Amino acid sequence: MNRFPWAQLRLPLVALITANSPSFGLASEPEVARFVTAKQEQIREFAKTLTNKVPSTVWSFFEAIRVDDHETATNLFTRLQRASGRYPYLNSAPDETISPALATVIWPPISEMIGVYEEFHNWDRKWARRFGSEIIDSIPRSSIYFGGTDPGRFIISALSESHSEGKPFFTLTQNQLADGTYLEYLRKIYGKRLYVPTTEDSQKAFQAYVEDAQQRLKDGKLKPGEDVRTVDGRVQVSGQVAVMEINGLLVKTIIEKNADREFYLEESFAFDWMYPQLSPHGLIFKLHQKPLSALALADVRKDQAYWKKLTGELVGDWINEKTSAKELCDFADPIFLSKDLKDFKGDTAFAKNEEVQKTFSKLRSSLAGLYVWRAEQAREPAEKLELRKSAELALKQAYALCPYSPEALFRYANLLVTLDRRADAFLIVKTSLRFDAHNTQFQALARNLSKPQ
Secondary structure, eight states, rough: OOEEEEGGGOOHHHHHHHHOTTTSSSGGGGHHHHHHHHHHHHHHHHHOOOOOOOOOEEEEEEEEHHHHHHHHHHHHHHHHHHHHTTOTSSSOTTOOOOOGGGGGGTTTHEEEEEEEHHHHSSSHHHHHHHEEEEEEHSSTTTTTOOOHHHHHIIIIISSSTTTTTTBBEEOOGGGTOOOHHHHHHHHHHHHHSSSOOOOHHHHHHHHHHHHHHHHHHTTHHHHHHHHHHHETTEEEEHHHHHHHHHHHHHHHHHHHHHTTSSSEEOOOOTTTTTGEEEEEEEEEEEEESSSSSSOOHHHHHHHHHHHHHHHHHHSSOOOOOOHHHHHHOOOOOOIIIOOOOOOOOOOOHHOOOHHHHHHHHHHHHHHHHHHHHHHHHSSHHHHHHHHHHHHHHHHHHHHOOOOOOOOHHHHHHHHHHTTHHHHHHHHHHHHHHHHHHHHHHHHHHHHHHHOOO
């Protein structure tokens, strides 16, 4: 986001902005304009029960989005973040005070609004709509959908018939379930039709995680990035991994308490307990209420056909089981590094938009992660081989879609090492480093792979 002195913020004339704002243009995005109105109405309704007044900056923020003044909207949102007191790492300006109203249930609609605005601002319009329709059209009405990425949450919310009414399905994010304010918000908009975890449910999830983490701390089995320690005889947990594990436990609660619904999920963080309950479903997963003994072959074949067609549109129909790591790297340099599209057989709008590249690649690598997990669990050699082939094909596609994606790179490199193809793994890491030479994780992986075995 841009950072400018707030004293200089002002809203230009609507007519002037509309005439000079070709990048987004709410006038040509009726669903987004409708979303602006809906979120404003939500805040006004919620405000009726608050003892503290909603700051006027909130309405200025919505007006800036309505007229597509990106600079003003993002600066106003930063101002609201600081005034909310929710983000200690943001230092408040000397002339600014904390607004208690922003710490209440009005905050989620504000954060959803900036999320929608930023996604539509950054995405190629055609692919934003295509992404939304691929997911929305695939999910049965009245289902529960967990959006794991920003596009998967915000684009879907905006393009749905009505996010707040759960039409055609209920859109949540697993990433914020540990936030009591977000749960309160969900109870307000969905609570009459869905079971939404209560404060007591949140406390139980936290305690369950702490007890499990404490035992794993003793056993030396903490996960990478998991910050668990004992201080003065008490267990303390912190960090993103811990929060996401608690979120995962609350996802379980939602599944158990809404047994009459179907569930669909876009992965943000891979939960170990969830893999047995997932099956591929287009861009995302179907989340089953009970573990599956195995993936149905028909589902695997359908997934492969779906992504063959989609990647064919995006980067050209040339990736198959025989495509080598070198061919992937040779493709990546001219398209993504040199931006030379003269021989490119895919969609040029995709080739020019990093947000689209990152998202489709992440979703494909997430699906590949399911195949990798299933292959690790397989007992029969033939099944293991088939699943590894499915995983490798999916990861080739994910890497071709975005060779600088950490998810695609690390999952593909790890699989290649498992298959005793370290040279290929080293080759793709070197290629990714050309896109992000200062990435310390890429550098560490390259050093590790270059060591003699």
